[in-house]
Amino acid sequence: MARMGLKVAVYGGSGYTGGELLRLLSGHPEVGGIEVSSRQHAGKVVGDVYPELAVRETFVEAGEIDGSSLDVAFVAYPHMESAGLVKELLAAGTRLVVDLSADFRLPDVAMYEEWYGPHPAPELLEEAHYGLPEVFGSPEGGRLVANPGCYPTAAILALAPVVKRIAVSSVSVNALSGVSGAGAKPTQKSHFVSANENVSPYGVSGGAPRHRHTPEIETMLRRFAPGTPNVTFVPHLLPISRGELETIYVDLPEGAELPGAGDVLGWFAEDYDGWAFVEGRPEVPQISHVVGTNRARLSVAVDERAGRLVLFSALDNLLKGASGAAVQNMNLALGYAETAGLEYLR
Amino acid sequence: MARMGLKVAVYGGSGYTGGELLRLLSGHPEVGGIEVSSRQHAGKVVGDVYPELAVRETFVEAGEIDGSSLDVAFVAYPHMESAGLVKELLAAGTRLVVDLSADFRLPDVAMYEEWYGPHPAPELLEEAHYGLPEVFGSPEGGRLVANPGCYPTAAILALAPVVKRIAVSSVSVNALSGVSGAGAKPTQKSHFVSANENVSPYGVSGGAPRHRHTPEIETMLRRFAPGTPNVTFVPHLLPISRGELETIYVDLPEGAELPGAGDVLGWFAEDYDGWAFVEGRPEVPQISHVVGTNRARLSVAVDERAGRLVLFSALDNLLKGASGAAVQNMNLALGYAETAGLEYLR
Amino acid sequence: MARMGLKVAVYGGSGYTGGELLRLLSGHPEVGGIEVSSRQHAGKVVGDVYPELAVRETFVEAGEIDGSSLDVAFVAYPHMESAGLVKELLAAGTRLVVDLSADFRLPDVAMYEEWYGPHPAPELLEEAHYGLPEVFGSPEGGRLVANPGCYPTAAILALAPVVKRIAVSSVSVNALSGVSGAGAKPTQKSHFVSANENVSPYGVSGGAPRHRHTPEIETMLRRFAPGTPNVTFVPHLLPISRGELETIYVDLPEGAELPGAGDVLGWFAEDYDGWAFVEGRPEVPQISHVVGTNRARLSVAVDERAGRLVLFSALDNLLKGASGAAVQNMNLALGYAETAGLEYLR
Amino acid sequence: MARMGLKVAVYGGSGYTGGELLRLLSGHPEVGGIEVSSRQHAGKVVGDVYPELAVRETFVEAGEIDGSSLDVAFVAYPHMESAGLVKELLAAGTRLVVDLSADFRLPDVAMYEEWYGPHPAPELLEEAHYGLPEVFGSPEGGRLVANPGCYPTAAILALAPVVKRIAVSSVSVNALSGVSGAGAKPTQKSHFVSANENVSPYGVSGGAPRHRHTPEIETMLRRFAPGTPNVTFVPHLLPISRGELETIYVDLPEGAELPGAGDVLGWFAEDYDGWAFVEGRPEVPQISHVVGTNRARLSVAVDERAGRLVLFSALDNLLKGASGAAVQNMNLALGYAETAGLEYLR
Structure with a gap:
């Protein structure tokens, strides 16, 4: 059932951070529709694969999601796999990409290459906002948030x-x-x-x-x-x-x-x-x-x-160290209350 | 059934270190008889109070144990309560006392008093051997071992x-x-x-x-x-x-x-x-x-x-950090193999 | 800060069910003010005693809460202590009492006395609604809900x-x-x-x-x-x-x-x-x-x-087996959506 | 260092029951030499692969062990893989085989085939002793023990x-x-x-x-x-x-x-x-x-x-439900004390 509100997607929805994002976004007051990709589970209902999540959406292949229609894409891919998708999404016109991998955390290409490997999209490094807003400020208005490591x-x-x-x-x-x-x-x-x-x-x-x-x-x-x-x-x-x-x-x-x-x-x-x-x-x-x-x-x-x-x-x-921070960054980037969808956890 | 061998006692047998001592001593090849005190459980069979221990001895009051007959006394009392008993046991003629409290660990009375309180038996501090043999040598021949903190x-x-x-x-x-x-x-x-x-x-x-x-x-x-x-x-x-x-x-x-x-x-x-x-x-x-x-x-x-x-x-x-070390110290003090009763754990 | 909405109290707020009630009620959209009693912690801020709860209310003595002003009282007392307070609250005019003890679960006094002891308020047994709505129907309109055992x-x-x-x-x-x-x-x-x-x-x-x-x-x-x-x-x-x-x-x-x-x-x-x-x-x-x-x-x-x-x-x-059910019963008794304040858990 | 005593082998030493067998046999007073096979770890020292085991033996390929020289072989293979090896060992002259798989537990071939599949060595079913001695008697003198399921x-x-x-x-x-x-x-x-x-x-x-x-x-x-x-x-x-x-x-x-x-x-x-x-x-x-x-x-x-x-x-x-029972069965089959190598566990 589509509610009015933000159209969001979670890429890589079958890991722990993806699952936690689904849980948070399902209860988020500003979110209207969620798409979720998983190579492994494409075609299955989320709540059937993960009975602990009362989520009725169906996993799809990443390629089935139309990036141009998304308000927000959360990318929960491994590092070095993430940057390529981030680049595609921004090119397609996704309004905001929150990347949960390490790909845009280190501002320096050489440093990235020393610790990870060849960077798949170095041209985006400068644009990425390091999403620890309490220290580095709100990503308000930005297109790309590098969600910090836990x-x-x-x-x-x-x-x-x-x-x-x-x-x-x-x-x-x-x-x-x-x-x-x-x-x-x-x-x-x-x-x-x-x-x-x-x-x-x-x-x-x-x-x-x-x-x-x-x-x-x-x-x-x-x-x-x-x-x-x-x-x-x-x-x-x-x-x-x-x-x-x-x-x-x-x-x-x-x-x-x-x-x-x-x-x-x-x-x-x-x-x-x-x-x-x-x-x-x-x-x-x-x-x-x-x-x-x-x-x-x-x-x-x-x-x-x-x-x-x-x-x-x-x-x-999984929350302030990953998916909670990702939602907080979405809130700030899009001008909502910092706590939207996050206040009612414990 | 009394076997030939060392006559040992565990004072304060109802805590974790006391229970572990009972377990180790029950399987020790040189130990012939075990007495065990517990204010709380006096009169009860150890294995009934602690069904995880297949120990048939009966808890007694500390006063019921004859210190003069003991080869080894293990004292598992709280600090500041231990030193008094240690003093009595040595006076009564117990051959070896292994104290598991903190009372004889710090060689300096003033330091003890700063961190714990008035020392009940400062005259024994000098005699106590700090029972970390791998660093401070074997307590062989000594009467009093201060078993180190974990x-x-x-x-x-x-x-x-x-x-x-x-x-x-x-x-x-x-x-x-x-x-x-x-x-x-x-x-x-x-x-x-x-x-x-x-x-x-x-x-x-x-x-x-x-x-x-x-x-x-x-x-x-x-x-x-x-x-x-x-x-x-x-x-x-x-x-x-x-x-x-x-x-x-x-x-x-x-x-x-x-x-x-x-x-x-x-x-x-x-x-x-x-x-x-x-x-x-x-x-x-x-x-x-x-x-x-x-x-x-x-x-x-x-x-x-x-x-x-x-x-x-x-x-x-509970082993190298307490009761295992205590048995190891007993072995060394009395001239047995360091590993007696301790080798067959895992 | 008082919001508009229901005035509720949790009696016995320092146990696990009390704590869970505080957490749920703090996030409940219809709740305007929460009072919470604890003999042990009276005078202290909830969130200081229980740092895992971001709850700013202060524990008070039960007697400090004015039962006549309450929309809902949740009583998380031990059985046989609870019934007396429930009786007082109903007499004072509390609109709805949800009792989390066993006192009003068994409809038969003799049975209660066989398994628990003398019943402190048997005259209320008949009025109590057994709060398992999926089986016994909604407590809508009732004054007293006996919250079932887990x-x-x-x-x-x-x-x-x-x-x-x-x-x-x-x-x-x-x-x-x-x-x-x-x-x-x-x-x-x-x-x-x-x-x-x-x-x-x-x-x-x-x-x-x-x-x-x-x-x-x-x-x-x-x-x-x-x-x-x-x-x-x-x-x-x-x-x-x-x-x-x-x-x-x-x-x-x-x-x-x-x-x-x-x-x-x-x-x-x-x-x-x-x-x-x-x-x-x-x-x-x-x-x-x-x-x-x-x-x-x-x-x-x-x-x-x-x-x-x-x-x-x-x-x-602690949720469907206790505090969650209690809130669900409150929702139903007062005519709110069954899921109010409960949907966004996982 | 080879001690005098039984020559034993553990086939499939890298699972939990195999590891537990190694631990027990290392401390067994009648065991003189242990061989241990593992396809996965052949060539490595047991204690390097499993630092929790102070076992100095080296994993070998199963084929490197000479079955004719063994007093006892413990087979910790999956069901349907085990029976073949058991047959070979008995043919080679191994004195006693204790099989920890399900292959010889069900005395009836048809029943085995209904629940597991085709039986690789049905001719040995009759000879196998179901190793729950407290109920079915000692396997003393037998060649093949079917160690029961936990x-x-x-x-x-x-x-x-x-x-x-x-x-x-x-x-x-x-x-x-x-x-x-x-x-x-x-x-x-x-x-x-x-x-x-x-x-x-x-x-x-x-x-x-x-x-x-x-x-x-x-x-x-x-x-x-x-x-x-x-x-x-x-x-x-x-x-x-x-x-x-x-x-x-x-x-x-x-x-x-x-x-x-x-x-x-x-x-x-x-x-x-x-x-x-x-x-x-x-x-x-x-x-x-x-x-x-x-x-x-x-x-x-x-x-x-x-x-x-x-x-x-x-x-x-892992003990009375598997490896401990296996050692107990070995003890009984070979005429040793039931408790040899097993008494000093807790």
Whole structure:
């Protein structure tokens, strides 16, 4: 049944971020019609394939969707596959494309190629708006939003207010994530018996930490704090379905004065004033405080004995870390309330 | 049925470490008789109270056990309650006391009083052997073993080989632990619905990290590396029953050369050669690699981009982090094979 | 900030059903103001006590709420404590009381007293509407709704269409529930380490199944199928936070003809046509299909080899099994859409 | 290092039952040498592929093992692949083969072909001993043991003492199992995010229960109680790694007198007297009581209101339900103590 409202499409609707988008868009007050593609499930009703989603739309092949008729396209493809479709959609006249892959997150082609590979549409990099509006502003009026990585979202929200104001000499991000962050494809690592009652650090290869979210964190922080040092980033897989917590160890240059916890909470309050989903609080955030919501919760502990700040940042990797942020970006880009379709989650 | 062999007692047998001790001692080839005290369960058969333990002994009141007849007493009391009993047992003539509380871990009375409170038996501090034999040697022949904290065990095993050899300027220990580490007493925090699908950082109070294992880590490392800086230690509660993983971020002084991953693995090999339960390996350890065993597994990643070492250390908090170590200490103190009663776990 | 709309109160807001009610009512389009009582937390902001709830109301003592001003009161008190408050509220003039306790579920005083104890307000029993509208009709216009037990909801939804149409000779309900069903109070049973990696049958005492939901299931089915035999009901605690699944084994009298699976699905379709939240489907329901929603999902398998029906019924114990149903009952009683405030869950 | 003792081989060492066998055999006092085959991992050290196993043996191709030299071969192949290898081994002169597949469990070829397919070695069916010694006696002196299915083990242990003594008219087995029961191969169903916070009934196809363990349960019970009715068997996948619980609903013929709970416990005591691993107890068993052990725990509740017995049976699906039973069968077949290598698990 077509309601009046935005015509949207979800490309790659069978993964976790695609499914979450379908759930959010189905309940979104401004959305009138949803199309959804899936190579694997084309021809089947979404709610039959995923009985947990009460969604009556039918999966189609991507090619069956008319990009020129879309108000918004959400692209939930793997990196390096996404950029080509994004380019086509913009060429066809889709009003807004929100890309959930990594393809338009790094503004620099060389950096992209070092960490991912040849970029399929470098000419669009400049136009892409990095969709972390609380730090980089609203994408209002833009055509292309690069939806941030989940880990960078948590890290940048916590670190940006700090590195903007004081020099830091060392940053180590210890990240914990639920298994949905590793994708819907069954692997030995995501097997219940492997993941359950376990924690496994990952993103280490050849004896060195090397996760692709590292340059994203660094580059984005350097936009307003060029002296930000290289960041050590070590993610760990946890036996939970969703949710993400980062504990970030920050040293200051020799002799610099440590701010108090109240100072840092004040910076959070100042920077995120007026934004609905990001909040610094005195209590340390837990994953349960944010799961099922589009919220990010921040806090800080100041270790005067050791001369170091510890920042905490928690969010739901499928919402504020992916699909929730994508809808928030759509809202802002098109001039709706930031919270439309997102307020009633927990 | 009394077998020939060691006469042992477990004081405080109804907590997790006490229960694990009963399990281990029941299968120990040198143990001939076990007594077990529990205020709460006195008069009941262990296996009736804890159907998961096939243990036929009956809980008694602590006062009913004759300390003078014991070869070994394991004291699993809370800190500040333990020291008094330890003193009595030694006075009564118990051949060996292994104390699982914190009472004899910190060699310095003033430090103990800063972090815990008035020490009930300071005159025994000097005699106590810190029971991490792979680092501090065998307690062979001693009367009193201070069984280390679970977090310090993991941290010191990973850090000792490093700080012995190179100067470090900054140490942040990110620790993850299963809920058994928080004790058997039902609390809001340990309620299934609170802990499940959650991660909660703790040990932060008044806006600062302040967990009692911090000075234990620092003091023990300073025995051979007096310049070790104060350590930031942030533990997190995970939705698993048991197991512990520490990810340790280590900065070197300005201008110092980073060792390679192979170097650090070499140091592990050198220091832990001949010890059965501690092993450095190239692959990053996961909690599942050690749960149910007395093993600690170590690894390292070298972040050349950021100029920093990352150490990994995993163990089972109830085994190598508590009761397994206690049995290992008993074995060594009395001259048995280090692995007696401990080899057949996984 | 007071919006226009219904004035509602939640009595006993600090348990799981109370918290879930707050979450639902906060997002309900017809609700204008919420008051919430908690002896334990009076004076504190809900969202400070429960950081997972973005609720700004302050807990008060029950006595501080003016019952005469309320459109709707939800009473989430323990049984035998609830009836007294319900009586007071109705006397004070509260327009609608939805009682989430067991106090008004059993229509027969003697039966209540056999399974619970002396009834505090038996004179109200007759007026109470058993709030399972899909089976017993809308409470429209009523003053008092007895919100059904979670297990009876699942059992009756699956069994009612069957016992209405065919005679059955034996009914065994195997029920599985998440730990939230056992309440928010920390106990040994709800301790993470006890519940995790475990399943424990309960509701057995003195060698016999004896759970209070048994007579509720029997009595309600007998309203339209007086010959329904006594039911064996065995609940099991599962290591999940929420969700409930019942697998129900139904024998037919000697010689009776087994219906086909399609027949039973047809009965479900017929009986639940027009109701938003209850649906029979060919695929066997899983807890994940309903968690986080107000849905109940039913299915059936017909074992011709053994001559027996197996019914399946899944719901979220805190939503369709408690607070979601309570809001649905409010909607119906006051003439709103059945789904108001409930559609946008998953 | 070769010890003196039995020469054993594990064929199919990379699945869960194979891994568990390796763990058990490594610690078995009578085992002197272990060979282990895995097509997938041939050439690699077991402990490198599975860091949780401290096993130094190297995986080889099955063809590299000399069957004529083996005292015992454990075959952990899929059904219909196993029988061929079993035949070869026996022909080559292997002293004892313990087959963990279903190939020799059903004594009747036609029944095997109905539920599985063409039997690769029907001539060996008669020789195979069904390895549930507590019910069917010791395999002492035999050459071929058919290790029972995990579900049948739990069901038969609980039901045999009942059906031996009284007539029953209806049997419904509600079975719950951890995810390891579904095998090590990554699938959508075993993905952490699918299994976690979920319960899914399975073994239903075309609207009817149809799990292959059903005829195994029926056939084995009919050996001594030919009137045993067909059994309804419905397994459910639970979010735990290992462990199994069956709740079994048993009706008696019209007019028959219900035994008391004490009677049934007496039957358990009588039948399992002298066997180390099977025990009936008054308290209802939980999965945590048996996980990590070779024990099965039984109990009973008598529902006089409904006229029905409820039996409970719990075991660890990888131990008493598979690899532990296999080792127990080896012990008995070769004349060792039943508990050798199995006593020290929990």
